[in-house]
Amino acid sequence: MTTSSVPLKGPGEPGEPGSPAQPSAAVDAAGPPERSLASKLAGFFAGGAVRVFLVVVALLWVTPTVGLLASSFRDPTDIAASGWWEVFSKPSQLTTESYSTLLGKEEITDALWNTVLITVPATVLVVVIGAMAGYAFAWMDFKGRDWWFVAVVALLVVPIQIALIPLADLFGDLGIFGSVLGVVLFHVGFGLPFAIFLLRNFFAEIPRELLEAARLDGAGETRLFATVILPLGGPAIASLGIFQFLWVWNDMLVALIFSDSGSRPLTVALTEQTRQFSGNIETLAPGAFISMVIPLAVFFAFQRQFVSGVMAGAVK
Amino acid sequence: MSSQLATAGGPANPVPPAGKRKSVMGTRPWVAALFLLPAIVLLGALVVYPIGYSVWRSLYDADGSGFVGLGNYGDLFSDDATFTAVKNTAIWVAVAPALVTGLGLVFAVLTERVRWSTAFKLVIFMPMAISMLAAGIIFRLVYEADPDQGVANAVVVGVHDTFAESSVYPKARPSTESDLKASGGGAFTSTGTLSAGTPALVPLVGIAPNKVPGDPGDATSAEPSGDGVSGTVWLDFKLGGGGEKGAVDAGEKALPGIKVEAVKDGKVVASAKAGDDGTFTLPAAADGAQLRLPESNFAAPYNGVDWLGPSLVTPAIIGSYAWMWAGFAMVLIAAGLAGVDRNLLEAARVDGANEWQVFRRVTVPLLAPVLVVVLITLMINVMKIFDLVFIIAPQPSQDEANVLALQLVNASFGGGNNQGLGSAIGIVLLLLVMPVMIVNIRRLRKERRR
Numbered sequence: 001m002t003t004s005s006v007p008l009k010g011p012g013e014p015g016e017p018g019s020p021a022q023p024s025a026a027v028d029a030a031g032p033p034e035r036s037l038a039s040k041l042a043g044f045f046a047g048g049a050v051r052v053f054l055v056v057v058a059l060l061w062v063t064p065t066v067g068l069l070a071s072s073f074r075d076p077t078d079i080a081a082s083g084w085w086e087v088f089s090k091p092s093q094l095t096t097e098s099y100s101t102l103l104g105k106e107e108i109t110d111a112l113w114n115t116v117l118i119t120v121p122a123t124v125l126v127v128v129i130g131a132m133a134g135y136a137f138a139w140m141d142f143k144g145r146d147w148w149f150v151a152v153v154a155l156l157v158v159p160i161q162i163a164l165i166p167l168a169d170l171f172g173d174l175g176i177f178g179s180v181l182g183v184v185l186f187h188v189g190f191g192l193p194f195a196i197f198l199l200r201n202f203f204a205e206i207p208r209e210l211l212e213a214a215r216l217d218g219a220g221e222t223r224l225f226a227t228v229i230l231p232l233g234g235p236a237i238a239s240l241g242i243f244q245f246l247w248v249w250n251d252m253l254v255a256l257i258f259s260d261s262g263s264r265p266l267t268v269a270l271t272e273q274t275r276q277f278s279g280n281i282e283t284l285a286p287g288a289f290i291s292m293v294i295p296l297a298v299f300f301a302f303q304r305q306f307v308s309g310v311m312a313g314a315v316k
Numbered sequence: 317m318s319s320q321l322a323t324a325g326g327p328a329n330p331v332p333p334a335g336k337r338k339s340v341m342g343t344r345p346w347v348a349a350l351f352l353l354p355a356i357v358l359l360g361a362l363v364v365y366p367i368g369y370s371v372w373r374s375l376y377d378a379d380g381s382g383f384v385g386l387g388n389y390g391d392l393f394s395d396d397a398t399f400t401a402v403k404n405t406a407i408w409v410a411v412a413p414a415l416v417t418g419l420g421l422v423f424a425v426l427t428e429r430v431r432w433s434t435a436f437k438l439v440i441f442m443p444m445a446i447s448m449l450a451a452g453i454i455f456r457l458v459y460e461a462d463p464d465q466g467v468a469n470a471v472v473v474g475v476h477d478t479f480a481e482s483s484v485y486p487k488a489r490p491s492t493e494s495d496l497k498a499s500g501g502g503a504f505t506s507t508g509t510l511s512a513g514t515p516a517l518v519p520l521v522g523i524a525p526n527k528v529p530g531d532p533g534d535a536t537s538a539e540p541s542g543d544g545v546s547g548t549v550w551l552d553f554k555l556g557g558g559g560e561k562g563a564v565d566a567g568e569k570a571l572p573g574i575k576v577e578a579v580k581d582g583k584v585v586a587s588a589k590a591g592d593d594g595t596f597t598l599p600a601a602a603d604g605a606q607l608r609l610p611e612s613n614f615a616a617p618y619n620g621v622d623w624l625g626p627s628l629v630t631p632a633i634i635g636s637y638a639w640m641w642a643g644f645a646m647v648l649i650a651a652g653l654a655g656v657d658r659n660l661l662e663a664a665r666v667d668g669a670n671e672w673q674v675f676r677r678v679t680v681p682l683l684a685p686v687l688v689v690v691l692i693t694l695m696i697n698v699m700k701i702f703d704l705v706f707i708i709a710p711q712p713s714q715d716e717a718n719v720l721a722l723q724l725v726n727a728s729f730g731g732g733n734n735q736g737l738g739s740a741i742g743i744v745l746l747l748l749v750m751p752v753m754i755v756n757i758r759r760l761r762k763e764r765r766r
Contacts, residue, residue, distance in 0.1 A: 050426050057423070058439045064454045064639065065442070067467055071457060083464050084457075133355035142348040148356075153760050155363050157749045159700050161721050162742035165373065165728050165735050166366035189362025192355055221347050250447030252703050253721075257729055267449045274707055277456050278465065288453040292446045299445035303438075307647060310444055 072098055072285035079281050098286045108287065110262075111269035115249060115291075117180050118265055122187040122248045127241050129188070130195025131203075135229050137196065138203040139211065149200065155193040163190070164257055171258065178260035186258055187248045195240055202236035203229055235305070242302055243309030246295050266291045367746065374739035388740035397715060398737065401723035404630055408701060408719060412634050413694035417687060419638060420645020424653055425675060427646075437650070441643030448640070452707025455636035459623035459708070469620030476618050485571060486614060491521040491552050493562040502611030510578060512603040513540045516547030519562055520571060525555050528569050535570035535594035543600035547607075549574040549590040570594030574613050578602030624709065626716040633708050633717060637701065645690045652686030653679070692752060699748050720745060 070084035073094045078086070087093050102108050136142070137149050167186055171177040176185070206229065214228045230237070252267040259268060270287045273280040299306050377384045392398050423440060427433035443451060460466030463473040490496035490504050494517065499505035510516055515538040528551060535550030551569040552561060559565030570593050578586040578598050585605055588596040623632045656679065664674045680687075702721040709717035718726075720741050728738030 047429060050429055054423075054426055054430060054436055058436055061439050061443075061639065063467060064458050067457055068450075068454045079465075081464070083467065083470055085467065085470070129354045129358065132351045136348050136351035140348040140351065142345050142352075148352070150757055150760060152359070153756055154753050155359060156756060157696060157753050158363055158367065159721075159742070159745045159749060161700060161702075161724050162370050162746050163363065163366035164724070165738050165742065166369035167362065168729075169369075170361075170365075185358075185362060189358050192359055193363070196355060221344075221351075225351075246445065250449070252447065252449045252706075253725070257725070267447055270449060270453070271707065274453065274456065275711065277710065278460065278462070281457065281465075284453050285457070288450040292450045295445040295447070296442070299442065306445070307441070310644070 068285050068288060071281055072289045074098070074282075076282040098282045099290075102283060102286045102290070107269060108266070111264055111266045112290070114180065114259070114263055115265035115267070118183050118187070118255070118259075118263075119245060119248045122184045122191065123241055123245045125184070125188045126191035126195045126244050127237060130192055130240065131199050131230065131233065131237065132225070133192070133196045134199030134203050135225055137200040138206075139229075152193050152196050156197060158190075158193075160186075160190050160254065164253075168257060177258065178263060180259070180263045182258045183255050183263065183265075186254050187244075187251065191244050191247070195244065198240050199233060199236055202233055206232050238302070238305045239309040242298060242305050246298065246306075246310075249294060250291075370739040370742045370746075373735060374743050375736075377736050378734040380735065384736065388736045389744070391737055392740065392744065395737070397718060398723050398727070398741070400715065401718040401720050401741075404718055405699060405701075405720045407630060408634065408698045409695050412637050412698045412701075413691050415634065416638050416641045416645050416694055417649075417690050419642040420647075420649050420690065421680075421683070421687065423642065423646040424649040425679065427650065428653065437643070437646065440646055443640040444643050448703030449707055451636060451640050452704050455633075455639070455704075456624075456708050458636075459632055461619070461622060461624070463620050466620075466623070468623060472620040473618055476620075485520070485523060485574065488520045488522045488551075488571070488614060490609070491519045491561065493552075494519050496607070496609060499608065502614050504609045505579065506607040508606075509604050510545045510547075510598070510602050510607055512543055512545055512600060514545075515540055516545060516576075516607055517562060517564070518547055518549040518574070518576065518607070518609070519552030520549065520574075521551070521553050523551060525551060525553060525569055528571070532570045532572050532594075533592060534566065535564050535568050537564045538595040538597075541597050543603070545578070545598040545600075545602040547576070547596055547598075548594045549576065549596065550594040564594075575610055577608045577610055578605035579608045580605045584608075624713055626713045629709050629713045629717040633704050636704055636708060637698070640704075641694065641697070645694070648690050649683060649686055652683050656682045696749050696752060699745060 067084050070087045071079060073096065074084065074087060075093075075095050075097050078093050133152075137145065137152075163186070167182075167189075168177060171182045171185075176182040210228055210232070211224060214224050219227065250267070251265075252271060255265050255268045256271065259265065266287065270284060270291065273283050273287070277284070373380065374388050375383060375385060377387070392402055423436075427436050430436070458466055458468050461469060463469040495507045496504040496518065497507060506516075535548055538546040538548045540546060548564055549571045550564055551571055552559075554565065554567045554569075559568060570590070572590050572592045572594065574590045576588055576590070576596055576598070577584045578601065586598045586602045588598050590596045622628065660682065661674055661678055664678045669677065700721050701719055702725070705714075705717050705719050705722050706725075714722075724738045724741040724745075727741070728735045
């Protein structure tokens with residue numbers, strides 16, 4: 001059983017050490033023996049140049065993040081006086097003061113809690129509702145099933161921006177504009193098309209014998225769903241869950257418009273500090289880092305599911 | 317969702333033909349309805365209804381009371397702020413996807429040859445995990461204008477100062493008592509002339525004595541020096557006051573490194589630099605010439621590039637986008653590369669093609685389908701770019717960096733209060749992704765028929 005909707009399996013995926021390199025290595029080893037010494041030398045130096053280039057690129061890529069991290073561990077006076085790179089020559093500047101100041105602010109801890117309150121339900125609801133619909137599309141007969149599924153696929157690329165104004169008006173009428181519920185609902189709505197699409201394709205590949213066996217044992221639809229479909233759908237559900245979790249956790253736009261000062265998540269709380277950027281680095285740097293910690297932990301812990309989830313959902 | 321549809325459509329992992337499967341449960345429509353109901357209700361209320369509402373709302377004016385037909389769509393091109401957004405979004409769509417795909421292609425091809433490719437890919441892919449807000453803060457810090465804050469300008473200034481001399485006393489100027497007068501372009505020239513045997517006095521002011529760079533020693537009066545012209549450049553001011561104006565008093569600082577020139581008929585005939593005690597000596601040729609302090613003494617220090625100023629702000633933000641998304645392109649292209657038949661590459665090499673020719677004539681054409689998928693995915697993504705611009709562009713230049721998604725928010729919620737225009741922008745964004753929607757549906761139906 002494969003995750004048919006996820007393009008990345010095996011080769012080329014971080015977390016599979018060396019796999020993309022193997023084919024070329026094999027070819028090189030079996031390369032034509034008549035290669036001249038000159039071409040071997042040229043190849044050696046070209047290989048060296050490639051390595052140097054890649055190291056430089058890697059350094060270039062980590063420098064911005066290192067800068068944020070280093071800045072977050074310096075106190076405001078040092079930040080104003082000199083660049084973050086000074087911590088390498090003066091490690092004594094390192095301090096966790098910015099973090100304790102930041103986490104001592106109620107508005108920040110409240111915002112962090114709001115992020116959790118928004119992200120967890122928005123993820124669970126999308127997975128559960130998406131799995132139910134995905135199962136119905138994959139294994140149930142009903143009139144117009146294919147047309148309904150085409151409609152869901154059509155909704156995959158609808159930009160979230162189009163719903164900002166209508167849902168702001170609708171939620172205003174319902175009295176949930178500015179609440180956590182409004183933000184959650186928005187994310188559920190726009191998370192569902194991808195969830196249904198991904199899970200339906202995955203569930204459809206579950207061998208039919210397994211379902212028939214469970215049916216013969218007397219399982220009803222609900223038990224079949226809970227005991228066969230959900231466990232077997234684990235990999236796809238994990239990819240979807242990780243993608244949706246990160247999407248909501250990292251969202252700023254929806255929360256910027258749909259939350260108020262009591263329900264805003266960390267991203268929105270930080271956004272308000274960016275107006276006076278230079279004067280707020282001691283707040284922004286640790287704040288940004290705190291908001292990054294969970295996604296980075298997820299990234300390093302679940303590389304495979306992370307990559308396939310992000311890849312599959314990139315168009316959203 | 318073109319990416320997985322396009323790649324999943326390949327022979328490697330076909331989407332199973334759903335139409336031919338039968339339920340194992342028999343037909344019980346009300347159960348199916350129960351399983352589908354939550355999704356259908358939510359999708360209808362939260363996604364489908366907003367599309368219809370936006371279409372209707374885009375035909376009405378700012379407060380929704382007057383019907384304006386397609387007027388709001390016309391404003392896309394006549395309203396200045398909105399038209400800037402249209403132009404910038406066009407720049408984004410034209411530049412960013414190609415740049416990111418190019419980077420991804422280069423990284424994917426080059427990492428094939430190194431053993432630590434997984435580590436490299438982790439580093440490049442990492443920014444995909446973080447929010448655009450965090451990336452925005454990271455790059456706002458990178459692009460800080462002050463070279464003592466932003467690493468981009470620190471590097472630029474460092475490189476610049478290695479090759480170009482910078483002045484040490486940008487704020488200094490001759491005191492009003494001296495006869496050196498501003499002579500245009502930042503230089504100062506004496507009204508009188510130099511004469512051998514009479515030491516020239518060059519009193520400068522404008523720097524606090526305790527803030528003189530390099531903390532030099534006290535100035536000494538220059539001795540007359542035979543045929544040449546000697547003189548002193550010093551800071552004619554000391555803390556606590558005292559001392560005679562225009563005379564070298566004890567405790568007044570020397571200004572070493574100041575360049576002096578002797579000028580006759582507009583031509584520099586001699587030049588010298590003040591030493592550690594502030595004195596200088598010009599050769600005999602300087603006799604009878606005017607004394608000039610060239611502008612290089614007072615040039616403002618080079619402060620690097622104004623990354624987030626009006627002219628560079630969009631390229632700078634595109635740079636940060638490339639940082640975030642190059643990993644995405646790289647991983648997809650590397651997956652495509654893994655499926656390329658190595659024998660084709662080796663055959664080209666045996667035929668005498670060099671690595672560049674193999675890349676250009678064999679690898680890239682074989683990867684074309686993947687590259688197209690990556691490009692289209694990124695184009696869709698870039699059309700909707702919001703957070704990076706919102707965070708990185710500082711208020712003064714945010715109008716210059718405006719993009720459609722940002723203008724939608726500004727027009728409808730950020731004080732513009734024109735939800736008619738905002739809805740029209742939303743519809744335009746939807747129309748722009750419509751071709752991909754149609755391709756997705758076609759592909760799905762083709763798979764059904766197989």
